[in-house]
Amino acid sequence: MSGFEAQAGIYDSVALVQAEVAARLAARLDGSPRRILEIGCGTGLLSAHLAQRFPGAKLVLTDLAPAMLAQAQARLGAGANYLVMDGQWPDAALGQFDLIASSLVFQWFDDLPGALARLKDMLAPGGVLQFATLGRESFAEWRQAHEELGLVCGLRDYVGAEEFPWPPGLEGRIAAEMIEERHADGRAFVRGMKMLGAAQSPVRHRPLGAGRFRVLLDRFSGGFTARYQILFGTAWRP
Numbered sequence: 512m513s514g515f516e517a518q519a520g521i522y523d524s525v526a527l528v529q530a531e532v533a534a535r536l537a538a539r540l541d542g543s544p545r546r547i548l549e550i551g552c553g554t555g556l557l558s559a560h561l562a563q564r565f566p567g568a569k570l571v572l573t574d575l576a577p578a579m580l581a582q583a584q585a586r587l588g589a590g591a592n593y594l595v596m597d598g599q600w601p602d603a604a605l606g607q608f609d610l611i612a613s614s615l616v617f618q619w620f621d622d623l624p625g626a627l628a629r630l631k632d633m634l635a636p637g638g639v640l641q642f643a644t645l646g647r648e649s650f651a652e653w654r655q656a657h658e659e660l661g662l663v664c665g666l667r668d669y670v671g672a673e674e675f676p677w678p679p680g681l682e683g684r685i686a687a688e689m690i691e692e693r694h695a696d697g698r699a700f701v702r703g704m705k706m707l708g709a710a711q712s713p714v715r716h717r718p719l720g721a722g723r724f725r726v727l728l729d730r731f732s733g734g735f736t737a738r739y740q741i742l743f744g745t746a747w748r749p
Contacts, residue, residue, distance in 0.1 A: 522554050525706045533557040533614045536643045544609035550598035551616030555583030599626040607635035617644035628678035646740035647671035656730045683746030690739045697731030
């Protein structure tokens with residue numbers, strides 16, 4: 512069971528940054544898409560914006576975690592189609608879409624260039640892919656503390672805006688914004704990540720022992736501001 516599957520019931524109570532990112536991404540959407548595909552809809556934070564902004568569009572909402580998808584369905588009801596699907600391997604049989612949208616999902620992909628290439632093929636003529644994902648500068652202070660203490664950070668490495676892996680046949684642009692979230696201390700930050708289901712380390716990462724973890728947390732005993740670098744991307748087939 513993935514972390515997101517296990518935490519679906521409490522996700523919205525702690526997903527303040529995720530809700531803010533969904534709202535900012537929704538504000539960037541335009542046009543009049545008739546068919547919309549959302550990759551990794553989660554509990555429906557972005558989905559609700561899509562339904563409100565494009566009431567006449569056909570929504571296909573997908574997520575790898577059935578429990579998250581159930582939360583989205585509870586939020587939106589019968590106004591959309593729901594499908595358990597791995598966004599890295601989208602089902603081409605779904606056809607083509609005028610808008611493919613995704614919020615804070617791409618940073619979890621193991622093969623982002625390949626996934627983008629597959630999504631590109633599902634864009635209708637004139638269609639647009641719009642997304643938000645974590646950028647390289649996210650959680651810089653947390654990473655720096657690990658480095659100064661000689662510890663290996665369990666966070667994934669996120670892509671930078673300047674080297675975003677656009678696949679052949681897909682052109683795009685990136686705009687970066689920073690969002691801050693204050694925590695009482697480092698332990699509160701870690702607890703929040705776990706409650707989101709987002710505390711997933713790279714394969715073969717060995718968690719810190721209790722002693723080293725306490726030393727790390729002591730660095731943030733006076734409070735910790737987590738800084739999320741959000742990459743907002745827009746892409747199209749030329």
